Amino acid sequence: MSAGQAREPGEIFGPRMTLFADVLSVGVCTALASLPVVTLPAALSTACAVLRGAGEDRPATAGRYLAVLRRRLRAGDLAAGVLFLVGVLLLWADLALARAGLPGASLFAVVAAAIGAYAAVVGLRSCGRPESLTDWRAAVGGAARDSVRDVGGSGLVLLALAAAVLCGWMMTPLAFLAPGPLALALTAVDVRLSPRAARADALQEGAAAFDKESA
Secondary structure, three states: OOHHHOOOOOOOOOHHHHHHHHHHHHHHHHHHHOOOOOOHHHHHHHHHHHHHHHOOOOOOOHHHHHHHHHHHOOHHHHHHHHHHHHHHHHHHHHHHHHHOOOOOHHHHHHHHHHHHHHHHHHHHHHHHOHHHHOOHHHHHHHHHHHHHHOHHHHHHHHHHHHHHHHHHHHOHHHHHOOHHHHHHHHHHHHHHHHHHHHHHHHHHHHHHHHHHHHO
């Protein structure tokens, strides 16, 4: 067992079990903070930020979650929540029209579902980006780029969302715990991509500098 994972005297569980408990407590706070619906993006973004801090030796506790959330419920966060709600209602209306048996309904349903899935990936990846704490526009722009260049990560996001929805559907009490693992998955996908993006940017800058010197 490494020094970073060593247990304190009298400690029964290791740090991984402690992090698991923190994820669940943050998940409960996220679910409760999301009940007004328009606060869902801010609540999930805060959960991702708090869990990201666990990798930087900052506590990922319910208390820190609530402290961060209180500082950031701004007009931009509520506007993001309104856009989320409008998008969900539009998708629901489109799928309802497709089920009504209109001509071309099958193709329309497939297109609507694909657009909805892409919008969900971008929205969720936006919450996982640190920019979402202060600038939703920058977070959405970065998430849109990541969704295209990191298809594997986008697939993982959809799987995490499906698992969270399935857990809530199978057993309602789990819906209050599911946001925690979902936020952890979104954070992990973004952290996983960051070193690769940094290396790609460095390679592009190096190639541009080489081309400039050659000219």
